[in-house]
Amino acid sequence: MRWKGDRVEFLDQRLLPDQTVYVACRTAAEVAAAIRDMVVRGAPAIGCAAAFGVVLGKKTKEAFDVLAASRPTAVNLFWALERMRGAEDAAAEAVAIYEEDIAANKAMGDHGAKLVPEKARVMTYCNAGALATGGYGTALGVVRSAKRKSISVIACETRPYLQGARLTAWECVQEGIPVTLITDNMAGHLMSRGEVDLVVVGADRIAANGDTANKIGTYMVATLARRHGLPAPSTCRSPTARRSPSRSARPAK
Amino acid sequence: MRWKGDRVEFLDQRLLPDQTVYVACRTAAEVAAAIRDMVVRGAPAIGCAAAFGVVLGKKTKEAFDVLAASRPTAVNLFWALERMRGAEDAAAEAVAIYEEDIAANKAMGDHGAKLVPEKARVMTYCNAGALATGGYGTALGVVRSAKRKSISVIACETRPYLQGARLTAWECVQEGIPVTLITDNMAGHLMSRGEVDLVVVGADRIAANGDTANKIGTYMVATLARRHGLPAPSTCRSPTARRSPSRSARPAK
Numbered sequence: 116m117r118w119k120g121d122r123v124e125f126l127d128q129r130l131l132p133d134q135t136v137y138v139a140c141r142t143a144a145e146v147a148a149a150i151r152d153m154v155v156r157g158a159p160a161i162g163c164a165a166a167f168g169v170v171l172g173k174k175t176k177e178a179f180d181v182l183a184a185s186r187p188t189a190v191n192l193f194w195a196l197e198r199m200r201g202a203e204d205a206a207a208e209a210v211a212i213y214e215e216d217i218a219a220n221k222a223m224g225d226h227g228a229k230l231v232p233e234k235a236r237v238m239t240y241c242n243a244g245a246l247a248t249g250g251y252g253t254a255l256g257v258v259r260s261a262k263r264k265s266i267s268v269i270a271c272e273t274r275p276y277l278q279g280a281r282l283t284a285w286e287c288v289q290e291g292i293p294v295t296l297i298t299d300n301m302a303g304h305l306m307s308r309g310e311v312d313l314v315v316v317g318a319d320r321i322a323a324n325g326d327t328a329n330k331i332g333t334y335m336v337a338t339l340a341r342r343h344g345l346p347a348p349s350t351c352r353s354p355t356a357r358r359s360p361s362r363s364a365r366p367a368k
Numbered sequence: 369m370r371w372k373g374d375r376v377e378f379l380d381q382r383l384l385p386d387q388t389v390y391v392a393c394r395t396a397a398e399v400a401a402a403i404r405d406m407v408v409r410g411a412p413a414i415g416c417a418a419a420f421g422v423v424l425g426k427k428t429k430e431a432f433d434v435l436a437a438s439r440p441t442a443v444n445l446f447w448a449l450e451r452m453r454g455a456e457d458a459a460a461e462a463v464a465i466y467e468e469d470i471a472a473n474k475a476m477g478d479h480g481a482k483l484v485p486e487k488a489r490v491m492t493y494c495n496a497g498a499l500a501t502g503g504y505g506t507a508l509g510v511v512r513s514a515k516r517k518s519i520s521v522i523a524c525e526t527r528p529y530l531q532g533a534r535l536t537a538w539e540c541v542q543e544g545i546p547v548t549l550i551t552d553n554m555a556g557h558l559m560s561r562g563e564v565d566l567v568v569v570g571a572d573r574i575a576a577n578g579d580t581a582n583k584i585g586t587y588m589v590a591t592l593a594r595r596h597g598l599p600a601p602s603t604c605r606s607p608t609a610r611r612s613p614s615r616s617a618r619p620a621k
Contacts, residue, residue: 274527274551298527299553300585307587332553334560335592342591 116155116163116249118210123167125155128246132285143172143181150185150192156278157247158319159216162191166209169199190320216249223350224256227315230348231261235312238269238302238340241330242282243317243350253350254315255286267293269311271302273332302336306343314340318351327351369408369416369502371463376420378408381499385538396425396434403438403445409531410500411572412469415444419462422452443573469502476603477509480568483601484514488565491522491555491593494583495535496570496603506603507568508539520546522564524555526585555589559596567593571604580604 117124117137123146124137138154140146146168149155155164165182172178179196186192195212202208231237237258244255251259258268268287273279280296287294297305305311314336318327327333327349340347370377370390376399377390391407393399399421402408408417418435425431432449439445448465455461484490490511497508504512511521521540526532533549540547550558558564567589571580580586580602593600 303588
């Protein structure tokens with residue numbers, strides 16, 4: 116995503132990996148449409164996009180309303196809107212949200228990379244990469260930071276929308292990180308053969324007790340990882356991590 | 369599959385569910401091509417098809433060779449060829465193989481149906497139905513026999529070839545059995561929400577110790593079922609069941 120002062124440009128994720136096309140949005144309604152139509156996706160990316168949308172919409176009530184309705188399930192969206200509501204300099208605040216997201220991802224990537232062994236075969240699910248965030252990525256941020264360890268990636272295709280096949284595999288190719296694309300149902304088989312060392316996934320949200328919310332299928336991968344004794348950390352940056360009560364409302368650990 | 373004396377006709381499984389087209393094969397080579405090109409698939413169906421192929425090929429060495437090369441991983445194929453080799457009346461033997469398969473599936477279906485509770489929500493994977501066998505089906509044979517118990521089916525789409533989406537869902541619709549199609553990665557989520565009562569899958573082969581061989585992803589479904597305390601029997605009819613040593617060569621239980 117690129118902020119140009121009078122517009123924000125999104126790499127159209129619906130057309131990847133076949134085409135690299137940027138969509139320019141000049142109004143809050145256009146940003147909301149880009150979110151709704153999946154031009155831009157991924158919780159952190161949606162938060163950044165919405166912040167720029169507020170700037171383009173000059174902080175009007177209409178701008179907040181149209182953006183809030185674009186993806187009602189995205190917690191980052193509402194967090195970003197709330198932060199923009201209190202900002203004195205909207206453009207500076209939006210840029211701050213965007214840059215803080217990238218900085219946080221880099222810090223999380225460096226932190227997570229310490230957990231990644233040399234030559235690890237890292238399985239990931241969906242796309243928690245640069246495309247899903249302001250930049251760098253959460254789960255793929257860990258992979259990026261661990262790149263010098265000669266790792267390789269196993270990307271689950273992630274049905275039905277194929278974010279793993281279309282986006283994660285594409286990001287790895289851009290980075291020069293070896294990547295193998297598999298159908299989701301192959302994950303358990305590879306684990307059972309000892310061909311996976313580590314699983315890293317993103318999270319839409321992480322509750323105070325460690326419960327996570329993420330794309331359907333993440334539970335499957337996590338359950339299989341546990342069955343095979345594999346570490347499978349979820350990556351999710353503040354502000355939405357560790358703020359929510361868990362579904363089962365267990366006390367925080 | 370329909371035996372017409374001078375030809376065998378296969379419902380082209382590559383075109384389902386959009387088109388219902390029968391492909392007529394008049395030579396062993398045509399039957400071998402139908403197996404190789406996935407016009408007909410499923411271990412028991414391939415065995416029946418190969419038997420008819422031997423009849424059409426007049427039991428020549430060329431007929432056996434071309435059929436044996438059509439799907440080297442199908443145990444039923446080689447079992448059927450071996451049985452045809454020893455037959456005095458080839459046509460009668462092929463029809464017997466075909467009819468025995470349907471009768472065995474019906475018996476197995478009736479047997480398995482006793483394990484299915486009233487109103488059970490039965491998850492299945494891939495296609496182990498009439499299309500994969502001489503008729504009636506193995507896993508879907510259990511479903512067919514349990515139809516009067518007001519059951520419903522959850523069909524995993526089964527990537528990459530979508531046998532669940534294209535074939536199992538189609539068979540259920542033909543039978544008037546309520547069916548819900550899901551992506552494979554949704555299986556664990558539904559189990560965790562208590563929306564699955566039973567899992568029934570097919571098997572290419574079952575070893576003496578109970579180990580099974582089947583389409584990739586079956587292991588994932590079985591592992592998730594175990595995690596959630598769900599019964600998940602494999603269905604596979606003789607002759608290839610319980611004849612093979614297991615991969616791990618453990619003693620028979």
